[in-house]
Amino acid sequence: MNVLFGLSASGGIGIGRAFIIPEAEKRIISSKKIKNEEKPQQLVRFERSLSRIVAQISEQLEIVKNDKTQSEIFETYFLMLNDPEFLGDVRKTFEASNFSIEYVLNQKTEEYANKLRSSGNAYLAERAEDICDIFGRVLNDLLDFHPFNIENIPDDVVIIAKSMAPSDTVILSKRRIAGIALTDGGVSSHVGILARNYGIPAVFDIDNILDEISNDSLIIVDGDTGEVIDDPDELTLADYQKKIDIAKEHAERLKKFRDIPAKTKDGELFQLMANIGTVDEAKIAQKEGADGIGLFRTEFLFMSESNKNMGSAHSKIAAFSEENQFNAYKTVLETMKGKPVTIRTLDAGGDKIISALDISHSTSEEKNPLMGLRAIRLTLANPQLLRTQFRALYRASVYGNLKIMLPLITSVDQVEESLAIAAKVREELKSENIPFNPSVPIGVMVETAAAAMISDCLAKISDFFSIGTNDLTQYTLGVDRENSLVAPLYDEFHLAVLRLLDKTISAAHSAEIDVSVCGEMASRPESVMVLAGMGVRTLSMSPKLITKIKELLSKISMEELKAISSKRLNSL
Template sequence: MNVFLGVSASTGISIGKAFVIPEAVKRVIPQFPVSISQIEQEWSRFIKAKAKISGKIQKSLEEINNESKQDKIQRELLETYLLMLDDPVFLQEVKQNLEANPFNIEYILDVKTEEYANRLRISGNAYLTERAQDICDIFGRVLNELLNIHVFNINQVPDGAVIVGREMNPSDAIILSKRKIAGLVLTEGGTSSHVAILARNYGIPAVFGIEKITKEVHHGEKLIVDGTAGELITDPDAQTLSDYSEKIKIEQEHRAKILAFRDKPAQTKDGTRFSLMANIGTPEEAKMALEEGADGIGLFRTEFLFMQESVTTQLHNHAMSEEEQFEAYKSVLETMQGKPVTIRTLDAGGDKVIASIDRPDGVEKNPLMGLRAIRLTLNFPKLFKTQLRALYRASVYGNLKIMLPLITNVDQVVKTKELIAEVMEELDADGIPYNKDVPVGIMVETAAAGITADCFAKISDFFSIGTNDLTQYTIGVDRENQTIANLYNEFHLAVLRLIQHTIEAAEAENIPVSVCGEMAGKTDSVLVLAGMGIRTLSMGIHNIPYVKELLSSISIAELQSISSKTLNNL
């Protein structure tokens, strides 16, 4: 038995078998000449590898049940891949090139794939341009087979597993909502990273910051994840297993008592009411939010919807269509039955990469400071208008509010409203009904927005304070960087003063203000925020009944006292 110490990223205790995520392997294409007598052998290797990939695709096709639009999209893609693998023109070109230039088949295939894809890209035909990425993808799989590179598929993770890895992308972390994952253990990642946020949202115990853990844990090994203490125990003995099983039982009993607050209003012991909203990333989570007693949705992270589409369909260059987005937004609005639903426009970029034909990939030296969120969508208006059309079409099905991320200047709001006006004109021309009075607000998550909140309050229908990015940008600490995690402090006086200034600016213009960052769901910060005057908090779904219990035990006067001491703590 071994005990590894890390950092608590999501509280709770769990027991499960390890599923170790392999380190990513970078594809390197070798180049060497082959003799004339080896040409047939090289071609045979290619045919066998191609057949193996075809077999895997055929198996995937057989597993699709065609029950959803997502299934149909995936089927269409896989059928396209099968046609590409057997394209006689392309195969003939590969063989002719091999015979004319006898080099190893990996090199020949790589060259011809890129050459063929370039021809499609410059064809001037939108459909063919889209197929360029597809051909690179499918023959890239053949190359991986030839090179014996087996790419990890997050969908292979079984229910009840403890995921162990060096790091995890937010797009891969979507699997946390699709499987009954027991725990998560990573080397990289901050406690305010999007992966940590997702783990907390789904109530999955998580420990980060354990060096070289993939070398220490064996696939299938029994593990205990103590997310509360920030510990990982490998190969536990019988007594330790018994002790932790008892702790889990106590946790479950406490959770059962907490759930009694789900159907109660959120209020202090002296009767001041609060609105506790849920942060979600998929339509399915809206149902969970209702079950946990949410007063509405305070943050629908639409980028996770886009990333889920990419992961589940393997459509790396597929932008969600207007119809797909409309159905997703409509579903959430209808599920919430008239309760407010705040949907954030696409907050892609930084660590949340959304590959799309409407938004070409680009390498940035400092992506967190680069083309992300509102900057990205305004830079790619086709992508933005598609989302806005879907949102306004869905607006008639519930109580919709639209929120703009990472706003830093008034012009960004003005330009967005100009696009909204264009969308409204188009919908009117098409005879499509929509709500003309959808509130449009901003996230206050930069120092620029907080300092000039009085200016933004004049052109915004509401504020929502995103404390995660506000903290990171205000004190200059990357919330994804484990090595400086100790410097990430949401209670830094600069952060608290920006929050206070934002609240005052909102009150002066009589617009609603809420908090939707991680501070909204933590016991210590809820006390401070409530004392500062915040009455609407949006948090991870599972935190809602706990915060209700907390508020029920304290008065407004006590909250104001706690807040005052914190704000004056130099």
């Protein structure tokens, strides 16, 4: 038995035989120079290969048309294959050089991908692989090169590979996959997102997995702990099979909580909301019995739009349009059928770089972007972004129960400046005879010590608070939660964090405004009990965790919850 460790990308436990996807053979691309008279024929070959790959992508798009997430991948690829800037650059460079079209295409693909990789942002770095994947297919066609066919993967196996190209993920919807274990891959990669969507246990970032595991070996993938067990002994196998059976039974028991209110065993009611980042996730929230959307992260709409433009790594395009935003917000509001939907204004910058935004400052130039021009600071420095977003939000407000939230607030001035822009937008829409709800609540995200310390002042000019415990914890403790070297110091139960939470909750109650929590603390049983005891009655979390928290609350009384939080707050 051999136990390998990696990064948990999708929870759950999977057992199956290893199916190893071999590493792709290296393409051999000659740097030999060509004659000018060869160029016309080379361009003809390029256009034919491009057309063939466009046709292939169109076919794959048809296959996955009912899967929104998969469709978006192939729609993005389709746009890349028709991107005038990139293709124009390839043709122009080819005409000016004496190298083959294969050589130029390969060089340009790497050039664009490297700019994304060097952006300093994990999301954009993973998008570089999209470029390499799709134009790698064009190169393969030009070279008549035939790599491994992903369609050869059978059902009920654990996929073992160095990485999976985004276009390979179509197999996840066509086969029963027991698990995925990769050397590379990020939690926000396409394969990571789809693994979670399909409930496939997945572990990434495993060193030398292709050297450690043999084809057809029995494998256990523990997506909860990040372990991959090769050739388990009988005792371990039986233990994991029992865990799978228990998980299935528990999942079945949780179904009864979907359509009943969240309340303690002594009848105290709670609102359990969903955190979402895409329009489609609203459907999942509704299905899982969410009382509404507690946090819609709109930056992922902008990231998705940026990803569709090949020039986004080095050139600026117009921001995600008002019309596109309006349609996205309208769809989410309609999906939730009158339940409250809290939409956060753009939280770009920091670890969420959106290089395609047409803004006056590049956050990639900052030495410490998490402390720099991000979130509300970025949109107030570029008010056209906030104005456009407010217009789209107010226009969508007539289709549901909308609330607007401002991120990373650290001063009263920031709120007042944002409210002034919102007021001006309302005047514009009124003069244009565009229907909107003029009474949309506007609240703030409390995610810094500064906001918590002046929460009594902020409460006077805010309609509600939402506490973002992830940033509040890392900023208060000075700990990067993504840095494994200091990860043990990241402690949401640190007394400093708890006191800031308590102060913020008390300020909200004194001002008689709603207060919710939307960070990771809102979804962990031990922290939910502390927050509930401190007076929080609205929690926002991943949709899949809602029934689990409903079950937890149903087994405990308010007296017990208050005792738990009091013990934490009075600890030293």
